[in-house]
Amino acid sequence: MIEAFNVSKHYTLKEKKSWFRYETKTLEAVKELNLRIDKGEIIGLLGLNGAGKTTTIKMLSTLLKPTSGMIIVDGVDIESNPMEVKKKVNMIAGGERMLYWRLTGFENLMYFGKLYGLTGVMLKNRCENLLENMGLADAAHIPVERYSKGMKQRLQIARGLINDPSYLFLDEPTLGLDAPVAKHLRKSVKELAHQQGKGILLTSHYLEEVEELCDKVYIIDQGRLVLEDTPRKIVETFVKEFRVTVEVQNASIAQMEFVQRRMQDKGASFVSTEAAGGYVFEVISPFDATPLAASACFEMGLEVQRLETKKPRLEDAIIQMSEGLSA
Numbered sequence: 001m002i003e004a005f006n007v008s009k010h011y012t013l014k015e016k017k018s019w020f021r022y023e024t025k026t027l028e029a030v031k032e033l034n035l036r037i038d039k040g041e042i043i044g045l046l047g048l049n050g051a052g053k054t055t056t057i058k059m060l061s062t063l064l065k066p067t068s069g070m071i072i073v074d075g076v077d078i079e080s081n082p083m084e085v086k087k088k089v090n091m092i093a094g095g096e097r098m099l100y101w102r103l104t105g106f107e108n109l110m111y112f113g114k115l116y117g118l119t120g121v122m123l124k125n126r127c128e129n130l131l132e133n134m135g136l137a138d139a140a141h142i143p144v145e146r147y148s149k150g151m152k153q154r155l156q157i158a159r160g161l162i163n164d165p166s167y168l169f170l171d172e173p174t175l176g177l178d179a180p181v182a183k184h185l186r187k188s189v190k191e192l193a194h195q196q197g198k199g200i201l202l203t204s205h206y207l208e209e210v211e212e213l214c215d216k217v218y219i220i221d222q223g224r225l226v227l228e229d230t231p232r233k234i235v236e237t238f239v240k241e242f243r244v245t246v247e248v249q250n251a252s253i254a255q256m257e258f259v260q261r262r263m264q265d266k267g268a269s270f271v272s273t274e275a276a277g278g279y280v281f282e283v284i285s286p287f288d289a290t291p292l293a294a295s296a297c298f299e300m301g302l303e304v305q306r307l308e309t310k311k312p313r314l315e316d317a318i319i320q321m322s323e324g325l326s327a
């Protein structure tokens with residue numbers, strides 16, 4: 001388990017005021033952050049640009065030292081024993097950084113493996129297995145500059161797994177990837193957590209991805225933790241609006257008035273428009289009115305052509321929440 005207790009990170013900025021005069025300023029990028037990552041769990045770290053996500057990931061992966069606070073990885077304090085923690089964690093940044101383009105995929109992995117002290121047959125086998133698992137066996141001996149974006153990203157994942165970390169931090173892992181490649185990558189992330197038991201922390205601006213992958217989400221705003229919960233609970237807390245759209249054929253005005261009364265009696269709003277040979281009506285309510293709308297139509301013997309429920313998504317909740325934060 002990784003636990004961060006009251007972790008803060010301050011950057012000192014030098015601002016040039018005149019030819020010979022500089023002023024120093026302190027920027028609090030992360031403020032008293034508490035978080036926890038368990039093995040086998042996928043955690044999302046969300047926030048607007050500049051919220052402090054990358055800084056947090058860099059601190060967890062020992063690349064940056066916190067200004068204050070404590071990070072404990074499987075009982076080991078990062079500050080007092082960073083070398084021990086380095087063996088247990090790794091970080092993968094989105095985009096195409098952290099790879100040597102002139103080297104082949106295999107040579108890249110061998111190089112990074114050696115940085116972790118791996119040698120000989122064990123290193124060679126691990127590189128080959130990772131390339132195989134990431135579907136890159138055929139491209140193992142081709143220079144990375146000839147890889148597609150998706151192949152480079154898969155190689156990044158292999159690089160992040162070279163030390164067989166217990167915890168993996170993914171900063172925007174699907175940034176700029178085509179939909180099928182991103183889908184494949186999401187599948188790999190799920191397997192790493194749910195089958196291999198790795199603890200994963202990821203940042204992403206794609207909220208559908210966060211909703212699909214993450215067991216729990218931390219939301220930070222200007223370096224401070226503002227919310228911690230499951231994606232489902234966050235949606236339930238912030239979005240109180242369900243929309244159901246129903247298309248019916250051969251309905252009379254009296255039948256539609258009955259359906260309308262049913263919806264309004266339960267506190268839902270109702271809007272209907274005439275469509276070819278029938279009506280389309282929309283029910284907006286603070287609860288899921290799908291069963292109510294369906295049973296009212298059934299009672300009236302209406303022929304339902306289409307019934308669609310728009311469930312609130314994490315994106316809706318984050319928009320509601322950020323409006324509250326900036327108000």
Ligand SMILES: Nc1ncnc2c1ncn2[C@@H]1O[C@H](COP(=O)(O)OP(=O)(O)OP(=O)(O)O)[C@@H](O)[C@H]1O
Nearest residue numbers: 011013027029047048049050051052053054055056
């Ligand atoms: N090395 C640095 N020196 C000074 N300030 C920095 C440094 N790195 C980040 N910052 C500042 O710290 C704050 C948090 O940055 P950070 O990159 O952690 O945010 P982020 O949430 O990852 O943003 P993004 O979504 O844009 O990547 C920002 O105001 C940023 O400008």
